Amino acid sequence: MKLAASAILLIALLQSPASAVGSEPGIAITGARVHTLAAAGTLEDATVLVRDGRIESVLTGEPVPDGYAVVEAAGKVVTPGLIESDSSLALVEIGGELTTVDSLVTEYPSGAAFDVRHALNPAAVALAVNRRDGVTAAVTAPTPGNDPFAGWGAVVRLGGDPLLVEPEVALFASIGAGSAVFTGGSRAAVIQRMRRGLQMAGTYRQNRYRPGPGDFSHQDLAALQRFRRSGAPLAVTVDRAGAILEALALAAEFDLDLIVIGGAEAWQVADRLAEAQVPVVVNVLANLPSSYDRLLARHDNAALLHEAGVTVTFTASDANNVRKIRQMAGNAVAHGMPWDAALAAITRAPGSVWGLPDGTGTLAEGAPADLVIWSGDPLEITEWAEAVMIGGAWQDMSSRQTRLFDRYRDPADPDRWYR
Amino acid sequence: MRPGTLSGGGLALLLLAAAGPLHARAPYESTYEPRATEPLLIRGATVLTGTGARLDGADVRLADGRITAVGQSLAAEQARVVDGEGRWLTPGIIDVHSHLGNYPSPAIASTQDGNEMTGPNAAHVWAEHSVWPQDPQFPLALAGGVTTLQILPGSGNLFGGRGVTLKNIPARTVQEMKFPGAKQSLKMACGENPKRAYGSRNQPPATRMGNIAGFRAAWAKAQHALEKEAARAVNASADTDDGSAEAPDVPPERDLGVETLVGVLKGEILVHNHCYRADEMAWMIDVASEFGYEIKAFHHAVESYKIADRLAAEGICSAMWADWWGFKLEAFDGITENVALVDEAGACAIVHSDSATGIQHLNQEAAKAMAAARRQGMAVDEARAIAWITLNAARALEIDAETGSIEVGKAADLVLWSGNPFSVYSRADLVLIDGHPYYDRPAGVRPVTDFELEQTVNGGGE
Numbered sequence: 001m002k003l004a005a006s007a008i009l010l011i012a013l014l015q016s017p018a019s020a021v022g023s024e025p026g027i028a029i030t031g032a033r034v035h036t037l038a039a040a041g042t043l044e045d046a047t048v049l050v051r052d053g054r055i056e057s058v059l060t061g062e063p064v065p066d067g068y069a070v071v072e073a074a075g076k077v078v079t080p081g082l083i084e085s086d087s088s089l090a091l092v093e094i095g096g097e098l099t100t101v102d103s104l105v106t107e108y109p110s111g112a113a114f115d116v117r118h119a120l121n122p123a124a125v126a127l128a129v130n131r132r133d134g135v136t137a138a139v140t141a142p143t144p145g146n147d148p149f150a151g152w153g154a155v156v157r158l159g160g161d162p163l164l165v166e167p168e169v170a171l172f173a174s175i176g177a178g179s180a181v182f183t184g185g186s187r188a189a190v191i192q193r194m195r196r197g198l199q200m201a202g203t204y205r206q207n208r209y210r211p212g213p214g215d216f217s218h219q220d221l222a223a224l225q226r227f228r229r230s231g232a233p234l235a236v237t238v239d240r241a242g243a244i245l246e247a248l249a250l251a252a253e254f255d256l257d258l259i260v261i262g263g264a265e266a267w268q269v270a271d272r273l274a275e276a277q278v279p280v281v282v283n284v285l286a287n288l289p290s291s292y293d294r295l296l297a298r299h300d301n302a303a304l305l306h307e308a309g310v311t312v313t314f315t316a317s318d319a320n321n322v323r324k325i326r327q328m329a330g331n332a333v334a335h336g337m338p339w340d341a342a343l344a345a346i347t348r349a350p351g352s353v354w355g356l357p358d359g360t361g362t363l364a365e366g367a368p369a370d371l372v373i374w375s376g377d378p379l380e381i382t383e384w385a386e387a388v389m390i391g392g393a394w395q396d397m398s399s400r401q402t403r404l405f406d407r408y409r410d411p412a413d414p415d416r417w418y419r
Numbered sequence: 420m421r422p423g424t425l426s427g428g429g430l431a432l433l434l435l436a437a438a439g440p441l442h443a444r445a446p447y448e449s450t451y452e453p454r455a456t457e458p459l460l461i462r463g464a465t466v467l468t469g470t471g472a473r474l475d476g477a478d479v480r481l482a483d484g485r486i487t488a489v490g491q492s493l494a495a496e497q498a499r500v501v502d503g504e505g506r507w508l509t510p511g512i513i514d515v516h517s518h519l520g521n522y523p524s525p526a527i528a529s530t531q532d533g534n535e536m537t538g539p540n541a542a543h544v545w546a547e548h549s550v551w552p553q554d555p556q557f558p559l560a561l562a563g564g565v566t567t568l569q570i571l572p573g574s575g576n577l578f579g580g581r582g583v584t585l586k587n588i589p590a591r592t593v594q595e596m597k598f599p600g601a602k603q604s605l606k607m608a609c610g611e612n613p614k615r616a617y618g619s620r621n622q623p624p625a626t627r628m629g630n631i632a633g634f635r636a637a638w639a640k641a642q643h644a645l646e647k648e649a650a651r652a653v654n655a656s657a658d659t660d661d662g663s664a665e666a667p668d669v670p671p672e673r674d675l676g677v678e679t680l681v682g683v684l685k686g687e688i689l690v691h692n693h694c695y696r697a698d699e700m701a702w703m704i705d706v707a708s709e710f711g712y713e714i715k716a717f718h719h720a721v722e723s724y725k726i727a728d729r730l731a732a733e734g735i736c737s738a739m740w741a742d743w744w745g746f747k748l749e750a751f752d753g754i755t756e757n758v759a760l761v762d763e764a765g766a767c768a769i770v771h772s773d774s775a776t777g778i779q780h781l782n783q784e785a786a787k788a789m790a791a792a793r794r795q796g797m798a799v800d801e802a803r804a805i806a807w808i809t810l811n812a813a814r815a816l817e818i819d820a821e822t823g824s825i826e827v828g829k830a831a832d833l834v835l836w837s838g839n840p841f842s843v844y845s846r847a848d849l850v851l852i853d854g855h856p857y858y859d860r861p862a863g864v865r866p867v868t869d870f871e872l873e874q875t876v877n878g879g880g881e
Contacts, residue, residue: 095746381790
C-alpha cells in the first residue's frame with residue numbers, strides 16, 4: 001500500500017509541534033525499509049517510533065503500541081536526514097549579488113575572528129528548496145577572504161526553530177594557490193603564517209602585543225587563542241597531496257583535530273589520513289584537474305579514501321544546491337564506494353565529523369528525529385523525498401520553487417500567473 | 420615568384436594548379452577524417468532511439484561508421500558481436516553549450532580564452548580560434564558519452580562571437596575536430612552579464628535597455644550592409660546587361676563583425692542566445708522579428724517554463740540545466756520541472772551543461788529533470804527524456820540529419836551504457852563516434868591528451 005506525501009502531511013497537520021514533553025502522541029512510521037545507520041543496521045518492514053522530537057526505537061515484527069499516529073510507508077525507504085558538510089547555505093542568498101553574500105569578508109574582521117553565526121538568515125529561500133530534497137542539516141562555512149584562516153563555521157538545520165544547531169563547529173582555513181595569494185604567492189608562506197598564528201595564540205596577551213603591518217590583529221589572535229583552547233577542529237580546504245601532509249604536520253604539532261575539505265589529491269595520502277584519523281569532505285563530482293593544486297583529481301577519490309579507512313563525508317560546494325549531495329553519494333557508488341558507506345557519508349559521518357549531538361545522522365534510540373521517507377533508493381537520482389521530518393515534526397514540502405511550478409503548470413492560463 | 424605578388428585570383432589559380440590537396444580546401448574548414456571502423460553488431464541492448472522509442476532487447480548493426488540496421492535478431496553478417504544484454508544503447512550525447520578548450524583545465528590565466536571582453540560586440544571573434552585541443556576535459560566528457568559539442572564564446576558581450584560544433588575526438592588541431600558541414604553559430608547574451616561587464620567600466624551597455632539598443636544598432640548595420648550587397652549585385656548584373664565597359668567597384672573593406680551578422684541574416688549562421696528571463700526572451704524574439712533572423716535556442720533558459728507556449732509557437736529551443744539556480748538574480752526562478760514543462764508544451768527542450776563537470780554526466784542531469792517532473796505527476800519516460808541530450812540538441816545545431824538518433828543511415832555516434840543511463844549507477848562502457856570506439860571502458864581504451872602525460876591520473880600521473 002502506498003501513501004502519498006500529501007497524506008503524510010495531513011497526518012502532520014493534525015499534530016501540534018512536538019514541544020510539550022510527554023504530552024504529545026508519538027508517530028509510528030510502519031512498513032518501510034529502514035536504514036538506521038546505527039547498530040540495528042538495515043531493517044525490512046520496520047517501524048520507526050518517534051516521540052518528543054527523538055527516535056524512540058526502531059522495531060521489527062512487533063505491533064505498533066497504542067498512542068501513536070501511524071504513517072504507513074510500505075514500499076518506501078527511511079533514512080536519517082541528509083547532512084551537507086561544507087556549504088554557504090543561509091549565508092549566501094544570491095552569489096552574484098554581494099548584498100546577499102555574508103560568507104566572505106575581505107576587510108576586518110577577515111581571519112580567525114570572523115564568525116558566520118551572526119549572519120545566518122532563517123528566511124533563506126534555499127532552506128525549503130533543499131529540505132524538500134531530504135537535506136535536514138548543513139555545515140555553513142566562511143569563504144576565505146584575505147587570510148589563510150577564514151573564520152568559524154556553524155551547523156544549521158533546514159527546518160524548525162532556531163536555524164542554528166551548533167555554532168563554532170570548526171575554524172576554517174585554506175592551503176593552496178588561492179590562499180597563497182594572501183601571503184605573497186607561496187604555499188610555504190601560507191603554512192608559515194598558519195604556524196605563526198597558532199604559536200602566537202599560545203602565549204598571546206592583549207596588553208603585550210603590538211601588531212605591525214601584516215601581523216595578525218588582536219581580534220584574530222584572540223580568536224586563535226580561543227580556538228586552541230576550545231578543542232574545535234581545524235577544517236582546512238586543501239587539495240594538493242603535499243599540502244595535505246603539511247596540514248597533517250601542523251595538526252600534529254599543535255595537537256589539533258584536522259578535517260580536510262576538498263582533498264582532490266587526498267587519495268594519494270589516504271594511508272596517512274587514515275592513520276591520523278583525519279576525515280575528508282569530498283565533492284565527488286569535482287574530478288577536473290582544474291588547478292595546479294588538483295592535477296591528480298579523480299572520480300573515485302571517495303572510494304579510495306574509504307577503502308584506506310578514512311572517514312568520508314560529501315559536499316556539493318554550493319549555497320543553493322546542497323541537495324546535490326545525494327547525487328554525490330550515488331556517483332561515489334558508481335565509482336566504487338560501497339553503498340552503505342556512501343549513505344553514511346551524507347548522514348552518520350557528518351554527524352560525528354562535525355561534533356553534532358549524539359546520534360545525529362542516525363536512527364539510533366534517542367537520536368534527534370531528523371528523517372526522510374523516500375520513494376525508493378535514496379541514492380538514486382530518479383527517486384525523491386516524499387516526507388521530511390526535522391526534530392520530530394513533519395516539514396512543509398512546498399518551496400518557492402514548487403509555487404512557481406504551480407503558477408506556470410499551464411503557462412497559457414493567465415489566471416494562474418498572479419496568484 | 421612569391422605568391423604574395425599575385426592578385427587574389429591569380430593566387431587561387433596557382434594553388435589549384437600546383438599546390439596540391441593541402442590547399443584545395445577553403446581556409447578554416449574542417450579537416451576531420453573518420454577513422455577506420457570494424458563492423459559491429461550490438462546485440463540485445465535496451466535501445467533508446469532518441470526519436471521517442473524504446474526497443475527492448477534490440478540489435479543495432481554498424482558498418483563504415485553508419486547505422487545500417489536496427490531490429491530484432493539481426494544476422495551478424497561480417498560484424499563483430501558486442502553483447503548488449505543488460506546494457507542500454509543511446510545516441511551519442513550532444514552538449515549544445517560547452518567551453519571545453521576555451522576554458523580548459525587547469526583554469527589558469529594563460530588558458531582562459533573564452534570571453535573577448537574588450538567591447539560589447541565581439542561578433543568578429545571565433546571560439547574555435549581559442550580552443551586548445553589538448554584540454555584534458557575532452558576525454559572526461561567522452562567518458563560521459565559526449566560525442567558532439569558546441570563550443571561557444573562566453574557571455575560577457577552582447578555578441579560574444581562565433582561558436583563551433585566539434586566532434587569529441589582526440590586531435591592535434593581544432594580543424595580536425597570540426598563537425599563537417601555544421602554551421603557556425605552566433606553567441607548573443609541578454610541580461611546581467613553584458614550590462615555588468617561594460618556598465619562597470621562606464622561604457623555601454625549599462626542597462627537592459629542599453630543591451631537591446633546595442634543589439635538593434637548592430638543588426639541595423641548588418642542589414643544595411645546586406646542591402647548594399649544586394650544593390651551591388653543588381654548593379655553588376657545591370658552593367659553586364661547594358662554592355663557598359665565600366666569596371667565594377669572594388670568591394671568595400673571587409674568588416675569581420677558585420678560579416679558574422681550578415682551570415683545570420685542569410686541563414687548561414689545560427690543564433691544561440693544566452694537569456695535567462697522570460698521577459699527578455701520575448702524582447703529578443705521581437706529583435707529577431709525586426710531584423711528577420713531566427714533564434715535557434717535560448718541558453719540557460721531558466722524561465723522558459725513561463726513562456727513555453729510562446730517558445731513552442733516560435734519554434735525556438737531552450738537549453739536548460741536540471742537544477743542549477745539562484746547564483747544570480749536572473750537565475751533565481753529556476754525550477755527543476757523547467758525542462759519537462761517546456762517539452763510538454765511542445766517546445767524543443769534541451770539539457771545543456773555550460774560546465775566541464777556537468778558535461779560528464781548530462782545523462783544524470785536529464786534523469787534529475789525527468790524525476791522532478793514525475794514527482795509532480797507529469798508523465799515522462801526515458802525514451803522521451805533522452806532526446807533532451809541527443810536529438811533535440813542536434814536539431815538546435817542543425818546536424819539532426821547526421822546524428823542525434825539511432826536510425827538507419829545516420830552516423831554511428833553511440834553510447835553503450837552499463838545499465839539504464841538515467842540511473843546514477845550507470846556508466847558509459849563504449850562510446851563510438853562515426854563507428855570508431857574512442858572510449859571502451861572494459862578494454863581500458865580512452866584518449867589521453869598531451870597535457871596529461873605524467874601529470875593527471877588519466878595521463879599516468881601518480
